[in-house]
Every structure is written in structure tokens, then in C-alpha cells.
Amino acid sequence: MIPSYLQDLFQKQSYNPDNFFLIAGPCVVESEELLEEVASTVSRICARLEIPYVFKASYRKANRTSASSFTGIGDDNALQLLNQIGKKYHLPTTSDVHAHDETAPAAEHIDILQIPAFLCRQTDLLVAAAETGKIVNVKKGQFLSGPSMQFAVDKLKKAGNDKIILTERGTTFGYQDLVVDYRNIPWMQEHGVPVVMDCTHSLQQPNQTSGVTGGNPQLIGTIAKAAIAAGVDGLFIETHPNPAVAKSDGANMLRLDLLEPLLEQLVKLRKAVI
Template sequence: MQKMILIAGPCVIESKDLVFKVAKELESFRDDERIDFYFKSSFDKANRTSINSFRGPGIDDGLKVLESVKKEFNMQILTDIHENSQAEIAANVADVLQIPAFLCRQTDLLVSAARTRAKINIKKGQFLNPYDIKYSVKKVLQTRGIEEEGKEVAWKNGVFVAERGSSFGYGNLVVDMRSLVIMREFAPVVFDATHSVQMPGAAGGSSGGKSEFVEPLARAATGVGVDGFFFETHINPCDALCDGLNMLDIKRLKKCVESIFRIQDSLNDLY
């Protein structure tokens, strides 16, 4: 039986101290035999709403922090890349390279990531038909010399996709649970529960969010069926420099993950 993918960590590297505090709190996930755990944080958030928003320490200093997490806590690392030139450098530290939602169709970025030894997590764009993310998956697989298709092929070759909601008018996202079923035909699906409750641009020069809906949506995705979950988390989301309004604090995250396992156990008993 495949382990559940769990990706968690602060949105962006605010400081080494903060990242280490979060990683320490997430050790129980690393040690859980049911979970394939990845610590996530970004060295650069290149798609912030405002030019004045905090973006992170940059690739050199950021990767040093993530490498320290990897060594100190024995954790697998996931981080995003935004430019082709970042792929090989980031893959020296990261076990998974994440393709941001707005860049999910960028062929050169996908090809550059595919040429590394890292796994690839492609976030489905808010604008994208869920059927069409299969072409992004194929770009990665074919770059790696794989012509076969299907979820098991993608899983074996370290490619998965993330659902993070679709644009619904201005400043709002909705999750179409049908997309989880559709995308699982050709790749393992990770449900990005915290970005799915974002409200893009709704906070006046930054994104808003409603974190009270994170747990209900995660439970719903569990019922539909997914292969993993993505949660941004923080010691104190109110003080976060990025995505604080949609992040979970550590205690809520731990309770949410346990509720996911309870639902999965119930479904196994039913079916």
C-alpha cells in the first residue's frame, strides 16, 4: 500500500530560526510509517502581489537553510523554482522541485526540472482545465524518455500534481472535487488545502484567505480520494510574512491529519 504524501512547512523561509522551530514540530510526521513526508518552504516567492512584499532570502541563502533542515532533521525537502536556471541548483538540495501554479504550462521550466534527479510536483493553475494538466505531466515524462502514460507510470517516475482551486470571479477560489478524480487518471494527486482557501489580491496588495475552511476541504478531498496533502503551516500564522491568512498553526495541522486518517480508515471499512 502506498504511503500518503504529506507536504508541510512555512510558505517562505523567514529565518533559519523560524524554519527550525517548524521542522521540530513536524518531526512526528517524518516518523509516521503511514506518511511520505516532505518539508516545504520557498527560498523566493516570485509571484507576490506587490513589489514591496517579502519574497524570501533568495536561492543561495535559502538553499543553505533547507540543506540544514535536511541534515538536522533528516527530512526530505520540497521547494519551488520559478526560472529554468534554478532547477539544477535547487535539485542539489531538494528532493522535490515544485512548479508554481501560474507556471504549470511553461515548457522550458518543466523540461529543466525533468532533467534533474528530483521528483516534480506540478501545481495545477487556477486557470487550467484539470484534463489539461496531463500535458504538463507528459512534458516531464517524455523529457525523461518515458512515453507511457497513467497514474502508476507517473508515480513510479516521481511526478505528481497538486489541486489548489480554480478562479471564481475576482479574489476567490473554489475547489471542483471532480478535478481530483479526473487528474488521478494520469498522476498521483496532492490536495493543496491551504492555497485552496486563498483569496487572491483580496487583502489590498496581498492575498487574503479563510483558514477556517482548510480542514473541511481536506476532509472532503479525503472522501473523494487523493494521494496526498499539502499544508502550509507556521508557529503563529498571524505573524507570518506570507500567506498567513490561509495557513494553519501546527496544532490545527496535527488534528487535521489525524482526522484524514480516521476518514481513510472508515472508507477502508466500507469498501
């Protein structure tokens, strides 16, 4: 069941309330042209399949392996583009925030503040995000269990905000790999909040000696199908028309033209398991 605070965001969309919701878009704001292509394509697909849709792109990438990696086109420019895309396509939008003083400026332009997994224990960041009154999506740290995310939920609620999403994105498995423990989906749902499966970052191969994170995008469908079967509320999928030339996380993004057939399969699976 999609909670009322998410239903309010989807009020301009026609969707099946029994469907999972989708958070999707490119990893980072690279250009206006990229945002237009992805938003127009994915919103069309989701409208046809009656999937409630949140557009995602990071206005700045702070968590990069190498100091030479692309971080963004400038905060103000990127946030304004996200705002513009949301209004044009009647889509709620989301992006990462990395520090407490970023939350208020970001909240002026986006609908959901996303807390990166590495920062899910940062109390000042969680409190500042909660105080904006926006929905806060906290990614489970790669070093944490689902039950331990209760403490992140408690921090947000004590700051006066119960509009919360939790996202599973894999658990550290050695130095350069992740593994998904699907028990975390029902465990985090026990905290009384919707749970999302991040189908792309959970396939990362971080900390490569090349300074560029690797990935296994050919397994995105496997991760997504298993999450639907486990009863997840939403899916997070980063997608790009040409991941090979993407400026961030190209190694684990889904090629845009592969998204529609995957979502068709997932909608059928959802109908079979609810």
C-alpha cells in the same frame, strides 16, 4: 499507493503505506529558527501518526501581489537551510522554482521541485525541471481543468522524467476567489501519477486591492476531509506557529498547534474510506 520514487524518499521514516503523504511547512524560509520549529514539530506528529512527510518552504517567493512584499532571505542561504533541515530530521524537502535556470541550483539542495500553478504551462521550465532527474510536482493552474494537465505530464515524460506529482489548488472563481472542483482528483489520477490536494492555497482570496492576499484558513479542515474522502494521495498544508506575523501567505496558513488534531481526524477518515 505511494509510487516507488516517493517510497525511496521516505525510506528513513517509519510510516503506514496506506496513509496519505503530507507536504507541509511554512510558506517561505523566514529564518533558521522557524524551519527548526516547524520541522521538529511536524516530523514528531507524523512519526506518531505514521504519515510519510515532506518538508516544504519556498526559498524565494516570486509570485507576490505587491512589489513591497517579502520575497526571501537570499537564495543560497535559504537553500542551504532547507538542505540542513532535510538532513537533520531525515526529511525529503521541496520548494518552488520559477525559471529554467533556477532548476539545477535548486536540485542540488532539495528533493522535489515544485512548479507554481501560474507556471504550469511553461515548457522550458518543465523540461529543465525534468532534466534534473528530481521528482517534479506541478500545481494545476487556477485556469485549467484536471484533464488538461495531461499536457504537463507529457512534457515531463518526453524530457525523460516520469517521477511526477500533480497538485490541485483550486480554480479561479471571479476575480478574488477560488473554488475546489473535487472531480479534478480522480481526473488527474487518470494520468497515472499521485495527486495532492493543496488545502491552504485553495482557500486564498487573491488580488485584493490592499496588495495582500486574503484567505479562509478556518476551512482548511473541510478541504482536507473532502479530499481524503475523494481518494487523494497526498495533502499539502502550509503551517506557521503564528500566521498573523508570517512574512507570506499568513492569511491562509494553518496555525501550527492546530495541525496535530486535524491530522488525527484525517488518519481516521482515511482508514474509513480505503
